[in-house]
Amino acid sequence: MARTVDSAHRDRLLDAAARDLLECGLPGATLDRLAAAAGTSARMLVHHFGSRQALLDAALERARAWELDRARAVLPSTKDFPSALAGAWSWFGGDEAHRYFRLFGQVAAIGRLGDEQAGVSRARLTTEWLTVFTDGFAAGGHHPAAARRLATGLLAQIRGLLLDLDATGDRARIERAYRDYVELLT
Structure with missing residues (x-):
């Protein structure tokens, strides 16, 4: 049996x-x-x-689902997306998000070496975040094409700042740079 x-x-x-x-x-x-x-x-x-x-x-897959659920809670797609974005660094720069960033950075690095993990490809690691940010900018009133461009810049900025934080630990400088960037967006 x-x-x-x-x-x-x-x-x-x-x-x-x-x-x-x-x-x-x-x-x-x-x-x-x-x-x-x-x-x-x-x-x-x-x-x-x-x-x-x-x-x-x-x-x-489970960890990725947790990360994206948390991201959508921190960055809800609402008209007030810029305010949510302004307060989001406390999550992006915190321990919880750092664990996701580290794990999926490892997945991306393994993929760059030619061994993509089934289901969580490097492309997906980008497109899912682009969707979170695009949805937020669109809910805030941006045209879909503009929302996608803003999402692309935001994703690049956040990833770069997180790499910088991981390498230097200079939290004050990086938090200031994030605030400055969000001010430019809003």
């Missing part, structure tokens, strides 16, 4: 694996490390997901 998969248990394992990736990163994400984080065995992870790669793909 075939075993049925307990989807609630599988979801808990998946959540634990996604949290581990956010805390520890993609390098060194062995089945043993992910199993320890989930309080189970490597064998059980393979039972539920089929392979380490399938687990990683699913965990990256």
Whole structure:
């Protein structure tokens, strides 16, 4: 008789694996490390997901969904998008967003080396953020083409500032640069 998969248990394992990736990163994400984080065995992870790669793909998808849900909460698509944008640095520059930035930066770096992760491609890492920002600018009254151009510049600015923050730790200078850029937009 075939075993049925307990989807609630599988979801808990998946959540634990996604949290581990956010805390520890993609390098060194062995089945043993992910199993320890989930309080189970490597064998059980393979039972539920089929392979380490399938687990990683699913965990990256879960983490990505969490990030985008949080981004839409911080940056709702409303007429007052510029105000939301002005206050968003507290999230972008904080620990929670830094974990996402680091993890998906690792995914992008691996992709640049020719090993795209299934489901979370480098292109998707950009297009999903462009959609968040484009929707916000459009809700704020910008024509769709202008909203897309503004979103492109904003995404580049934020990524550059986050790389700078990661490299230098000069939070005051970077926060000021973000505020200046948002003032230019508004």
